[in-house]
Amino acid sequence: MSITAPNTTPTPRQLQAERLLGEAALREAQALRYRVFSAEYQARLEGEEQQLDRDAYDPYCRHIGVRDLASGALVATTRLLDHQAALKLGGFYSEAEFSLQGLAQLPGPVLEIGRTCVDPAYRNGATIAVLWSELAEVLNEGSYGYLMGCASIPMRDGGVQAQAVMQRLRERYLCTDPVRAVPRNPLPDLQLPGNVTAEVPPLLKAYMRLGAKICGEPSWDPDFQVADVFVLLRRTDLCPRYARHFKAAV
Numbered sequence: 001m002s003i004t005a006p007n008t009t010p011t012p013r014q015l016q017a018e019r020l021l022g023e024a025a026l027r028e029a030q031a032l033r034y035r036v037f038s039a040e041y042q043a044r045l046e047g048e049e050q051q052l053d054r055d056a057y058d059p060y061c062r063h064i065g066v067r068d069l070a071s072g073a074l075v076a077t078t079r080l081l082d083h084q085a086a087l088k089l090g091g092f093y094s095e096a097e098f099s100l101q102g103l104a105q106l107p108g109p110v111l112e113i114g115r116t117c118v119d120p121a122y123r124n125g126a127t128i129a130v131l132w133s134e135l136a137e138v139l140n141e142g143s144y145g146y147l148m149g150c151a152s153i154p155m156r157d158g159g160v161q162a163q164a165v166m167q168r169l170r171e172r173y174l175c176t177d178p179v180r181a182v183p184r185n186p187l188p189d190l191q192l193p194g195n196v197t198a199e200v201p202p203l204l205k206a207y208m209r210l211g212a213k214i215c216g217e218p219s220w221d222p223d224f225q226v227a228d229v230f231v232l233l234r235r236t237d238l239c240p241r242y243a244r245h246f247k248a249a250v
Helices: 023-041 084-088 127-142 161-173 202-210 241-250
Strands: 017-019 062-068 076-082 098-101 108-120 146-154 181-184 219-221 226-234
Touching: 017 127, 023 062, 023 076, 023 146, 062 127, 062 226, 076 084, 076 127, 084 108, 108 127, 127 219, 146 161, 146 202, 161 226, 202 226
Parallel strands: 108 146
Antiparallel strands: 017 062, 062 076, 076 108, 098 181, 146 226, 219 226
8 A cells, every 4th residue: 555645845825915005904904013013022002902003104104015815814014104294294203213314315205114014924035025026116106215214123131132233233234324313212331242142133134135224323112122223225225136126216
């Protein structure tokens, strides 16, 4: 008697990017954000009673996401705020945490990315690539010259990881021209032993791989218990390895 062994090769996931339009799609994004941020950061979130992460910026943003076509679940999302919407709000989200010196002098329109999150089961290059491809479409449509936003480093260890990560970032990715981001709530000084190392968080690493730079020291966000780093990507500085996702933008 012969027995055919089951095929243990994982079936490739079918992921699709989409624009999240309408109230129901926005609530999906807010629910995913809540699950990720509350579990990983124990964040204090507006809308917690409904298990949603929402704020005053959401109605002014464009929301994009990645959906698993097999399950129908939204597995990644981010929101995008352009300069015109920021004017109506009185500023970009990042300006609540940083004084962005030189921002007004940037040539060309600016797009801010924020509240990016990925379901833990989908944290791989494929999911981020699908999300980046949709981001590229938005950049192309608006002819945005710059992408900016905040990326987070957990602070539950008192700041050791944040300080160690910043040591690495200052060496390779620090840029203060044309924008300098001055934190409104700087991290406390912390002397680290010389042998301390830390892994750069995946999203922050993804921004650096795109070609982004950090524009100063991090700001402490007590609601999310993270150190936020301000990142800026000049479209013309996009890493060639990832330019295929943004081919019409460079």
